[in-house]
Amino acid sequence: MVAAMIPGKETKAREQSMVEQAVRPIVEALVANAPSGWTHAVLHCRAGRGGTSATGGYTPPRDRWNTGVPNPYRELMALAETLRKDRGWEPVSLEFRCRPSGEYRFVAFHDAITRVTGMGSGFQVVLDPDYRLSQPGLQQEPGTAAPAGDPETAVARFRAYLERRAAILGHRDELPPPATAAALDEAERRLGRRLPADLRALYTIADGDGIDYENRYLFQGNAWLSLKSLVAEHTDWSAGERPWYGWDLEWDAVVFDTTPADTVRRCGAHPGWLRFATSEDGNFLAIDTDPARNGRPGQLIRTGRDYDEGPAYLADSVTALLGHYLELLDQGAYERHGDHLSLLEPAGDPAPRQIIGEIPDEVPPTLQAIHINNASALVDLAPLTAAPHLRRLHLNRSTTADLTPVRELPVESLRITLDDGNLTPLAGHPHLTSLDLTTTVPTDLAPLRTIPHLRGLDLSRADAPDPTVLADLTELRYLALTGRQWTTLLDKGEVPPSLTAARLADEDATLDDALAWAARLGLPTENAFRATGSFKSASG
Known part of the structure; x- marks a missing residue:
């Protein structure tokens, strides 16, 4: 757990001034790079001695694929160093929001909370930074030869x-x-x-x-x-x-x-x-x-x-x-x-270990992972039973209506869009460790209680009327939900007891939203740094 360090009043005032001075040129860069007609800008950053990363964009967006958001490296590194000295944060999570008027809001916190992008967008909180998932090989039977x-x-x-x-x-x-x-x-x-x-x-x-x-x-x-x-x-x-x-x-x-x-x-x-x-x-x-x-x-x-x-x-x-x-x-x-x-080594075995695309007519028995992408019809998983060593089964922008074949496979990582919402075939699955579930109809989560090694779960795209079932998943370490789903769990006190990391899967969530959510999960967030201000921008 990250300990909070709360500065005294004089120290806090001095720190506030130093940080605000370091924030200003970053906000100015954000405004200077804005496209015409913009109404709002946001910049999420992670900065520290290892460097910086930045995501964000402008509203309305400049371009679908390139937000044009700046990454003022020197200024971000200077700001991160100021926060490291004053708060002991290394690295640090930062969020800048501003408008053409020059009004801005800045929020910073330790990187126990970070912005994530891609398929898993939103904010992630790590409640126990020292915990690591165990490797499956550590439980394998040793050789005796x-x-x-x-x-x-x-x-x-x-x-x-x-x-x-x-x-x-x-x-x-x-x-x-x-x-x-x-x-x-x-x-x-x-x-x-x-x-x-x-x-x-x-x-x-x-x-x-x-x-x-x-x-x-x-x-x-x-x-x-x-x-x-x-x-x-x-x-x-x-x-x-x-x-x-x-x-x-x-x-x-x-x-x-x-x-x-x-x-x-x-x-x-x-x-x-x-x-x-x-x-x-x-x-x-x-x-x-x-x-x-x-x-x-x-x-x-x-x-x-x-x-x-x-x-x-x-x-x-x-x-x-x-x-x-x-x-x-x-x-x-x-x-x-x-x-x-x-x-010059001879050509190796052409039988693939991983396939990306679609299920082939003849499934190789060596197959250990398959990513089925953009299927236009419901995917029949039955042919995959010919792959007795399949460990990863991911349906990306593809849907299936029957999970029965998965019951016969040693699948550990399962990502699916489920058309009928029936999770019963997964009941008691002895190998499944992670499930990323999207549903098209309401789904009963009760079968998840019986999966003994389930460690990770993403239900942020699932219609799950009763998420309180998750409180019975005593070994669950990672959970991704929407803000509404989290509110239901937190209000009813039904958060899985062994949770180590979690994701707030709302793309439009702010760092302030994430801080409030993380605090309800038990992370001390009272030491978050916040600043607001205004300056005369070139477009103002």
Whole structure:
């Protein structure tokens, strides 16, 4: 919970003056960029040491797709710094509203309340900033198989790999000296985990493949990290914590499974993944020391920037990967670029994991996500039962009349427009964690009580005559409703008890509206900063 800091009268007056001085040039920029005939302008901002973002527009709108709203970076950063010093807010949420007469209103608060845009527009409040939704892979059954790697075979293959490279390049790769046994022991102590025996053996040949910031990229375009860098990467990576992108993006997020299934835990990151090679673009090769049921310790995966929806399985060991590299060289499947070799991988499995568009005539069994867009008729979901691993089912601007097929699928994230309003097929669904529901007729929400793992819910486009049912959803962490729906819940004291984040889904809501709403949810908002004023504008 964000604590309120209430300044004294003298401090408050001084602060008021400083903030108002910083506000004025921003309002002037908003007015200066206004189109002819405008009657009202609004600018929503988030500003702090990480930069600024701005949304808003003019009434009447200048353009459907481009509001032309300014983002006066320096002035916003100066205002954010003033509020940081006086209130301790970092970053800060800001709202400016003004008219051609020069009259303006300014409201600021800590970013526990933020403006959100896109499909989920309105305001979001975070009641517990430290809470994170758990990753599904943490509950998966662990693997019990022995490691597949063999240190002697790995060393022999690695030396053969270096010899083959030397024959192609016309010289041997210059590599760092080997890591000592003491250095390996210390690295494992700091990691809190043992390196697989085959990878450990490679470090007794060379401590990575970089000398003076020049790498040999021995692992298929990936620079092999030194022990020191491997430990630092694991430490800097917060021992495997997945980046958190905010509740507006995370509440209905899904982590996909790998192929083969159940080999790697369904996580965006994990403390058991030791990054030992980098493509230097935010992606890595990692050793998996804590595999899922069908995996083996020491298996290799791809993880990093492009793998938030789940890692990719690469090989059961470093030993196997080196054998694969030798096979590619034997086949002549490589290209030379100066002193670097690129191995040419065979074409991968064309069966898709995700489809965007419409349900195909033949649904691939590998399908884990589908986004059905702009369907002109009611969508029949029955063909999707051919996808036994489907985790995400989103109907965008598309409608269905029967949810029965979903009952047979492991769908976790469901976004639908429902024509008959019948949620009964979802009763007791063992996998569903998030539901974004739009309805065309009144809907009984009672079946939601029986969904054991429901954590996120958006009913802002649903006709739900009795939203008080939601009070029985004791595990619900995220809820999006309209202002009218929230009023019904709050007036009757029926807010879900474990709510961590929420959205006020009224596009025309003001920050003042959001502050009043958040206060009813239990967030202290009495320290919000407000200022009104007037100046002679160029159009006034």
